[in-house]
Amino acid sequence: TVGAVALDVNGDLAAGTSTGGMTNKKFGRIGDSPIIGAGTYADNQSCAISATGHGEFFIRAAVAHDICARVLYKKIPLQQAADEVIMEKLVNMKAEGGIVGMSPKGEPVFSFNSAGMYRGYIDAEGNIHTAIY
Amino acid sequence: NKVAIAIHGGAGTILKSNMTPELEAAYHKKMKQALSAGYKLLKQGESSIKAIQATIMIMEDSELFNAGKGAVFTHHKTNELDASIMEGRHLNAGAIAGVTKVKNPITLAHAVMVKSNHVMLSGEKAETFAKKQSIEMVSPDYFYTERRWQQLLNVLKDDSDSTQLSEDEQQSVSQASPFMSVQRWPDDKKFG
Secondary structure: OEEEEEEOOOOOEEEEEEEOOOOOOOOOOOOOOOOEOOOEEEEOOOEEEEEEEOHHHHHHOOHHHHHHHHHHHHOOOHHHHHHHHHHHHHHHOOOOEEEEEEOOOOOEEEEEOOOEEEEEEEOOOOOEEEEOO | OOOEEEEEEEEEOOOHHHOOHHHHHHHHHHHHHHHHHHHHHHHOOOOHHHHHHHHHHHHHOOOOOOOHHHOOOOOOOOOOEEEEEEEOOOOEEEEEEEEOOEOOHHHHHHHHHHHOOOOEEEHHHHHHHHHHOOOOEOOHHHHOOHHHHHHHHHHHHHOOOHHHOOHHHHHHHHOOOOOOOOOOOOOOOOOO
16 A cells, blocks of 8 residues: 655645555455545645555554544554554554644644554655665 | 645554665655655645645555555455545535556545535546546556565465465465565554
């Protein structure tokens, strides 16, 4: 699965996710990636999210929307909201994976409870940062 | 006027102890290329929607990631792709599921968002819509990669249901162990 979140000069957030699903999937199985609110969500008031992980759990936890809703209703930082969902809610469900997020101020956020997640961002000075573990 | 972009390329059991320097470098290089493409558009004043499409398409075109060209195989030995996109200003969204002939699924998700009254389209009929929107189509063979094919054969073999594999496929699995070594593809247990 791959995904991206961005903030443009007009202050508009966007999120996108694309995937090949999971190896050996049957019966037309679909995970969270194409599910708005689970694998992808964007709202200028709160955040943009793209998720990757154990799709069935991400759907049940409405991961992307839940993170944005926590930012909006609890008025907490995006990183805290993401960690509440990924590191607590999903861990309690025994689900693995993570998200990349973007705040309305252009702050990139990562949260994952697996050993690694391919990820990267470009900071305010235009420097590129990438990481795996 | 601040612009920003961030990406992920999948999560899971990815351990440094298993990663070769060459493969690690390849992932970093491709992620930097993808980020740069989106960031360049943002700096030019383009929309965040356009930027993330450009970024995701680069990763879809890479065999490294489980999306587009690098998609894994289903139980039925096909490649089925899903994608979604959403913009935060008006909460517009588009998604597609289970397509097999769309080169860049994110472009079709975007077309669903801006050129239809719907949010999600699926399967063959979604590809009919794609053709009407002049979305680039490819033969299903385009998505074949040896890495993902051997990955499926190994899973089928491990399922102990040998009837799922033809004689040639069983032979292919038995010959595939060097190619499919953990050292070469340490991220193959990451989730979809």
